[in-house]
Amino acid sequence: MRALVARLDSFGDVLLAGPAVRAVAARAEHTVLLCGPRGAPAARMLPGVDQVMVWDAPWAGFQPPAVDRTDVDRFVDDIARLRVDTGLLLTSFHQSPLPLALLLRLAGVPRLAADCADYPGALLDVRHRRAPRAHEVRAALDLAEAAGFPLPEGDDGRPAVTEPPAPGALVGEDGYVVVHPGAAVPARRWGTERCTAAVRELVRAGYRVVVTGAPEERELTAAVARGGALDLGGRTGPAELAGVLAHAAAVVVGNTGPAHLAAAVGTPVVSLFAPVVPAERWAPYGVPHVLLGDERAPCAGSRARVCPVPGHPCLNGVSPEDVLAAVEKLTGRTPGLDPGPERMERTERTS
Template identity: 55%
Template sequence: MKALVVRLDSFGDVLLAGPAVRAVAAGCSHLTMLCGPRGADAARMLPTAPLLRLAGVGRIGADSVDHPGRLLDERHRRLPDRHEAQAALDTATALGFPPTAGDDGPLHVVPPPDTGALTGHGPYAVLHPGASAPARAWSPDRCAEAVALLADAGHRVVVTGGPGERALTRRVAGDLAVDLGGRTTARTLAGVLRMADAVVSANTGPAHLAAAVGTPVVSLFAPVVPAGRWAPYGVPVILLGDPSAPCADTRALVWPVPGHPCQDEVTGQDVVRAVHKLMQEGSS
């Protein structure tokens, strides 16, 4: 049997589907994944279920309440308060692809490379200042403050970011941190995150990649989406942000600049304390 798994979302969303993808792969002879770059525009114009039906796919199931019944052979409704990774695995199980024996559903990626040449030697913490949606980001000034305070506390700091975030990472790193803005691929970023003592990030792809390589996360979690569904999964996590802020559960992902007002209540000292707590728990 051949299977197709569709996740037309951002980098982190695809990572969270990993446990479900493993379950499907174990139950079929050939697996194909259909993904898009950060949520393909085509997916917004043409719903995936009609596309698959037109392509002749024989059996279509989804975690969905939106598609008309004629487009889905099996509609799976997620259980309340399920994390996105758990809900995806529930959907795969409902379609006949339970996890294999011994797979308890954590996030995993292929082993990343050695990135010591990028980060330098010795322990370090990572701060990732960007986010795919500005409403989820911490402001650049707060990020720079956290870098300075972490450095004052004796930490080496590595600042990461994509090719379009070089100006941001340069501003945040200053002269105090290693600036890797635009210098990593997804695989080398995984290596950088794997060797970190802790990763500080908004609710965006690298936070989930850190979880996939087993690194604790200080999550600067804007409450525009529910933490129970989208927080880093399967690793020690400290969530920073007010879950009762006015923007809570609004899905207000459009914001003109990085640094939603709800997020800037979090300070650099809050981050330093959270990093220390995760490091102490990891060494005990």
Template identity: 60%
Template sequence: MRRVLVARLDSLGDVVLAGPAVRAVAAHAEAVLLTGPRGSAVAPLLPGVSEHLEWDCPWIGNPPARASEAHLGALERLIAGAGVEEAVILTSFHQSPLPLALELRRCGVARITGLSEDYPGSLLDVRVTSRDLPWELHEADRALGIAAAAGFALPADDDGLPALARTAPSAVRPPGEYVVVHPGADVPARAWPASHAAELVSLLAARGITVVVTGGPGERELTERVAGAAGTDLGGKTDVPALVDVLAGASAVVVGNTGPAHLAAAVRTPVVSLFSPVVSAQSWGPRGGPSVLLGQQDEACAGSRARECPVPGHPCLASVTPEDVLAALAGVTGLAGLAGLPTAPTGAVA
């Protein structure tokens, strides 16, 4: 089979949402996935990936790698060693595929597809624009559209939803029923207040519900604070496969607009998403399992892609109370401890 490079150089959630497009390519060719370091850990869990390459992209990473001759040369060696003859470049609406396309041309890649509003000259063989794939599309659908433009359609029996391969059982996954609270986020503007998360853990525990608090190695202070005496603190204790296993076993996951929301949805665990409008929920909401999106979507920060909240008091998420989250959990789980609570309907945006 021919070998086709699929590039998605962003973070964890972006790579998860690229999964259906990877499967579309893999239905017709060997799919070689190129990711950045922030998304690399989930790449081995995506069905259809025949080989995974990692490179820190200077025009996408934050903070960015230095675009030196040596760094670009490392990419060229990766591409040359992969033996790909074609490439599908997956980008969000605000990114350009052209810098990577130029590097791929230098490596001899014969056919390249990407979405570009800018004139691509000879850098793209198949050019997609917003006339073909409107900006309002969900990111998973945008990626599928780019792959389809390259000639890679999903098989008829593929539902087109993000999915992850089964992981080995993790030693840290608790027995029985539990709810996961993931209080951290990739950027502060997308995080629910820690005090709210800590109160939620206490409320759930008071109803007899086991709560697991997850987070990365740099979030241990946060997860310890949120877990308190009532929750189980797994901050810094899970790599991505172990985290996926913990999320897969949960009755529901409470999480902001960050990578673990997409991991949970991809394993069909219900998600209560504390969604900051700095990016569009229509484009970036969790896709896969049932979900409830909470958060004021009409604040002044909407669409700004801000990393730090520009509105005093962070009202889009601070206005969401722990009781609101309890109602959302009652709507997506059958936990006995939540019986009798008013419920928020699946798919709701408060």
């Protein structure tokens, strides 16, 4: 059997699809992961993926392309050449799988499964309804099981990536704290001055701090690292970043892709979580973590990319001392903060 798993969103979304991909791959002879351009680097790191296919869909992403008949026809032809037997269409709770399902039907895919609240007509063979408030990882696994792909015995159902390269001389000895100040959308960023102050607080407490960021974030990481940290801004690709995160004692990061990458390599996360999307669906999964931020802020559930509330109160109420206390809790340095069960979670193993 040849299978296709689709997740057309961003880097972190594709990482969260990883356990469902493994479930499919355990029963398929060949597994294709269909993703968008922003998710492609994550797709190439997932265990179980035999082939990555990248398509910039006109209904997905932050800046989707215009609808182009030639491009759509080319995509349908490319899918047809894959000759897949079944497709698992993974989406967030607010997205519809039906546009993609229509194109896959045109390409001749005989069996399709998806979470779908809308009437699918002849587009889906398995129309699944996700459990209310389910985390993205759990929702994808539930859909995979409904489609005939339960997790194989011994798989813990947590996000994972292939073995990343060791950071070596890039960071020195293990046990440092990573601060990742950037995020794909402004509403999820804490702010340069606050990140810099948190770095100073961590350094004063005796932690060695490493600041990470994408090439386009070099100015940001340089400013934050002035608090006494090593600046790796622009110096790590996705695989190298995974290696840096894997050898850290904890990671301080917003609700963005590197938070899920840290979870995928098993590193505890201090999550500066703007509640524009619900934490129950998007918090770091499967690792100890502390959520910092006002979950009752007026922006909650808005899915806003730019903060709609003056002063960005959901994150600006977090202090550098809060971050230090959370890091101490996760690293076991001091009794520190007791975040309570709703703030810190170690996901139970599943099989």
